[in-house]
Amino acid sequence: MKGKATSFDIAHHAGVSQSTVSRALRNSPLVNEETRKRVHDIAKQLNYKVDKNASNLRTQQSSTLALLLFEDPTSDESQINPFFLSMLGSITRACAKEGYDLLVSFQSASADWQADYEDSHRADGIILLGYGDYIDFQPKFKTLLDQNTKFVCWGATVDNRPDLTVCCDNYGGGKLAARHLIAHSRTDCAFIGDASDHSPEFFARFEGFKDELLANNVTINERKMANAISTEESGYHATRSLIANNIKFNALFAASDLIAIGAIRALKEANIKVPTDVAVVGFDNIAIASYINPPLTTIAQDTTIAGQMLVENLLKLIREEEVQSTLLPPALIARGSS
Amino acid sequence: MKGKATSFDIAHHAGVSQSTVSRALRNSPLVNEETRKRVHDIAKQLNYKVDKNASNLRTQQSSTLALLLFEDPTSDESQINPFFLSMLGSITRACAKEGYDLLVSFQSASADWQADYEDSHRADGIILLGYGDYIDFQPKFKTLLDQNTKFVCWGATVDNRPDLTVCCDNYGGGKLAARHLIAHSRTDCAFIGDASDHSPEFFARFEGFKDELLANNVTINERKMANAISTEESGYHATRSLIANNIKFNALFAASDLIAIGAIRALKEANIKVPTDVAVVGFDNIAIASYINPPLTTIAQDTTIAGQMLVENLLKLIREEEVQSTLLPPALIARGSS
DNA sequence: TTGCATTATGACACCGGTGTCAGGATTAGA
DNA sequence: TCTAATCCTGACACCGGTGTCATAATGCAA
Incomplete structure (x- = not known):
């Protein structure tokens, strides 16, 4: 057989009208059980599949x-x-x-x-x-x-x-990160990410982080913040620039895991030990996070x-x-x- | 306006027939330049988009x-x-x-x-x-x-x-891996993967690996092979079982990076040093490969x-x-x- | 037997485009 | 001026389903 089978082919084989075939295949209660079965059998036999274009066109939706x-x-x-x-x-x-x-x-x-x-x-x-x-x-x-x-x-x-x-809840996630660092007595924090309203997610993470620090009487120095987009490369460069400017910190919160991974690379390169010298926390819990060295502490999103x-x-x-x-x-x- | 605009709406606005609209929008050479332009303008104005269902149904294809x-x-x-x-x-x-x-x-x-x-x-x-x-x-x-x-x-x-x-070229890739290990004088090789015909890709990698070793007068012992599917977990367990059976080797070729990453975890756990004690080569060059510790040598597929x-x-x-x-x-x- | 509800089915318009064909308008050639 | 070719356009069938309406057949009560 050339070309695909249509509902007319089935109708012909089953000796019913095309309308009935259409109804039978959609299990309409309007069609007799026996007819329904016969139509289904023939459809399977002819390897018939409803043409989605036709059906979508008529019903005005697309699934x-x-x-x-x-x-x-x-x-x-x-x-x-x-x-x-x-x-x-x-x-x-x-x-x-x-x-x-x-x-x-x-x-x-x-x-x-x-x-x-x-x-x-x-x-x-x-x-x-x-x-x-x-x-x-x-x-x-x-x-x-x-x-x-x-x-x-x-x-x-x-x-x-x-x-x-x-x-x-990016804001809540930022808070979690801060609480974790505070619990480990790391309060001299750097932040890498974009704390502007261009990246509302990163911004919320930062805000939560900052607010939780404030609630514990810790402020975050603006000089210890660097912009980065969510790539390893960007995190690496942002961290390098902090290091190059001789900025000191013992904790680093990255707005995403990729940034954190880049940051760790930069820290290692500068012979700064993670976590001994600087504790790093990321965000996202991507698969890579658990495999890098050291495994990355992070805020997971499900x-x-x-x-x-x-x-x-x-x-x-x-x-x-x-x-x-x-x-x-x-x-x-x-x-x-x- | 409720509902989406159709080509009839455009035809009405442009004072031409629907056929002409259809032709104009598809830039048919049959339609006058000026008409074409007018139709395009009106279409844009009405935010008209061709209904793909209708068009696909008629042309019997779907892009x-x-x-x-x-x-x-x-x-x-x-x-x-x-x-x-x-x-x-x-x-x-x-x-x-x-x-x-x-x-x-x-x-x-x-x-x-x-x-x-x-x-x-x-x-x-x-x-x-x-x-x-x-x-x-x-x-x-x-x-x-x-x-x-x-x-x-x-x-x-x-x-x-x-x-x-x-x-x-999985076979060629397997050869590359073998050549690399031989060049580093690691000839006591283990293989983790599936060397049956159920996984033709893994099989070809193994065959290439084995043949290149043979070409250098090295054979691979069947006891040093373990089955694994392409997950970290599976690679980990397969490697652990080799270690548990006290099987020794100084090189390991994994049929995929995920397997290799699992293998490295198992080796580390057993205090076997990578690459000092065992050199590991994976396959795929997934993103994680470069971030793990130590960074994974692998066969890259583009x-x-x-x-x-x-x-x-x-x-x-x-x-x-x-x-x-x-x-x-x-x-x-x-x-x-x- | 008549009347009415129920069930199962067919006929047909319709979704919104595309392709074909016929024909009017314009221009070129004789 | 008449014919032929070219250009442009409209009418219409068609793609393959779905939904509506009409109707034949059957069942049941009056």
Whole structure:
């Protein structure tokens, strides 16, 4: 047989109308049990599969979600932040569980991506993932909202719409890091990351960290802070510059694990011992964290639950159900670096 | 305006027929330049996007590829082999470059996945990725071939159809590893991996390794081989069992980096020094490899090119063009573990 | 037997584009 | 001026399903 079987072929074989075939295959209660069975058998025999394009066109939905992954434009083309890859894994699984397909696309944060998928009926909703420069995002969020596009976002908050965001309690995570360092009497802290509002996640981590230190009568010196985006390279250079400026500290909180790993490399290079001289705490608990030397103490985000929540919340939005704002609890994982 | 704009809306605004709108938007040479421009302007203004379902239904194609990622069923649910994640990244990029979307799905190797995407017209072709038990795959490959489904496969060879496979020269990679160890006078070698035909990739790596040793008059003792699947955990246990059986060796070739990382953990635990007592070489060059202690010597596969080749070859198959069998050159990356 | 509800099915319009064909308008050539 | 070629456009069938409506067949009560 050339070409794929259609429902008409089945109808012909079963001696019923195409309408009945369609109903039978979707297990409509309107169709007689015996007919239903016969149609199913023939469908299997002919290796028939419903044409999704036809079905989606008619029903005006797609059983597909789109995942847009934004990369830091400055980061190396070939490498993706392992944290997001881990999220991708859990999102894929969550989609499969809900019977949705997942379209994946990597975008640079600046590109003109808005709603391309949803407008063209490729996907019923969009998941946005990435540590981007969220300032750029706000106008795009507005466009999405205006077009009534269904989307959820990891990390970044959308104006007045906390229900569209799923993220880790970054502020609480920062506090955990501070409490841990204080408990180990390391109060002369450095911070590597971006403490501006361009990276709201990093900013919240810093704020939590700072506030918890303050609550313990410790202040963090601005000179002991250095900017970095979430790459190993960037963490390395930021730390080197602190060292080069002869800035001293006995603890270092990095806004992400990749930064922390770069920082440790810089410290080692300068013959500063981790954790003896400087205790290091990261954020994310990526897989690499436990394998480096020394193993990295970090604040873990549960990517499995995060992925599930993103998908669940998005589906609720699509079904026009109420969605709660979702803040996931972080957890300290103490390892050798502190 | 409620609902999305359709080509009829544009036709109405532009005062032309819907046919003309369709032609204009696809830049058909049949339509007058001025009309074309007017239609484009109105389309942009109305934020019109072609309905992919309708267009795909009519043209019987989808501009979409599907990526099926098979996981070792025994591996931890939450963690995906970083090597495949890296491939995923490059495949995504390659698809984007070619103007194709990518549907991603994780499957267990045993599931009944065959051609679901392609049959239902969700995707024009399928990329199969995974270290699975390829014995199970052969009958499924046959089904795919019978149905004239377009697919390419990473690693596993499909009977008599080398053009459907893209993979690294695993045999050559094994040779590289052996040559490297011999050059460092480490000839008492252990091998951890699966040297059966269930894992053709691992098998080829082992064969290359063994043959190169033989060419240098070194044989590998069967007792110094242990089975492992590609997880850290599995590598750890396999190595522990060798140690527990009091088997001695001064070099270890692991069929993958994850196995090597597990092996190093087991060696360290047994107070065996890497590389002083045992030199370790892995395979894949995953990101973690360079960060562990000591940094892992490994055989690198270029995932960027691999992803590109998979996509390019698949597109050629779809367009019914000739495809060459593709074997990618491996490269030795010498680091501290050897 | 008549009347009405229930069940199972077929006919048909429809989703929103694309491709084909026919035909009007314009221009070139004779 | 007439014919032919070229250019541009509209009408319409079509892709393969889904949802609605009409209807035939059956069952049950009056």
